[in-house]
Amino acid sequence: MHPSTVQNESGVVRFFRRLLATKDRVYFDLIMNEDLFSPIIQVLKNNNGRYNLLDSAILEMFEYIQNENLISLRTHILTHFGPFLESIDYVNTFKVMRQKNEEMYDFSDCQNSGSR
Numbered sequence: 839m840h841p842s843t844v845q846n847e848s849g850v851v852r853f854f855r856r857l858l859a860t861k862d863r864v865y866f867d868l869i870m871n872e873d874l875f876s877p878i879i880q881v882l883k884n885n886n887g888r889y890n891l892l893d894s895a896i897l898e899m900f901e902y903i904q905n906e907n908l909i910s911l912r913t914h915i916l917t918h919f920g921p922f923l924e925s926i927d928y929v930n931t932f933k934v935m936r937q938k939n940e941e942m943y944d945f946s947d948c949q950n951s952g953s954r
Contacts, residue, residue: 844892847881851895854878858902858911870914879919887928897929904935913939 854874857865869875882896900923903911912935915923923932 844890848892848895851878851881851892851899855895855899855902858899858906858908861906861908866908866910870910873918875915875919879922882926883922887926889928897931900931900935904931904938907938909942 854869857869878896878899881892885893885896887893900915903915916932916936916939920932920936924936926932
C-alpha cells in the first residue's frame with residue numbers, strides 16, 4: 839500500500855472516530871443508513887492483520903464503540919460484519935461485542951416474557 843494512501847485512510851478513520859465521540863444520534867443514523875462502516879471494514883480486510891497504526895486506529899474505534907456501550911452501532915456492526923470481525927483473533931474486541939449483545943438481548947427477552 840502506498841504511504842499516502844495509508845495516511846489518507848488513517849485520517850478518515852480518525853475523523854470517523856471523532857464523529858462517534860460526539861455521541862450524536864443523527865450521526866449514528868447517517869453512518870448506519872449510508873453503510874459507512876463498509877469502507878472501514880474493507881480497509882481492515884486489505885490491511886490483512888498487519889499490526890500498524892492504521893490497524894490500531896480501526897481497532898481502537900471498535901473498542902470505543904464497545905466501551906461506550908453504543909448499542910445501536912454495536913448491533914449494526916455485528917449484524918453486517920460479525921463473521922469477518924469475529925475471525926480477527928489477535929484481539930478479543932469483537933468476541934466481547936458479541937457476548938455483550940447476546941447478554942443484552944437475553945435480558946430483554948427475560949424482561950418481555952416476565953411482563954406478560
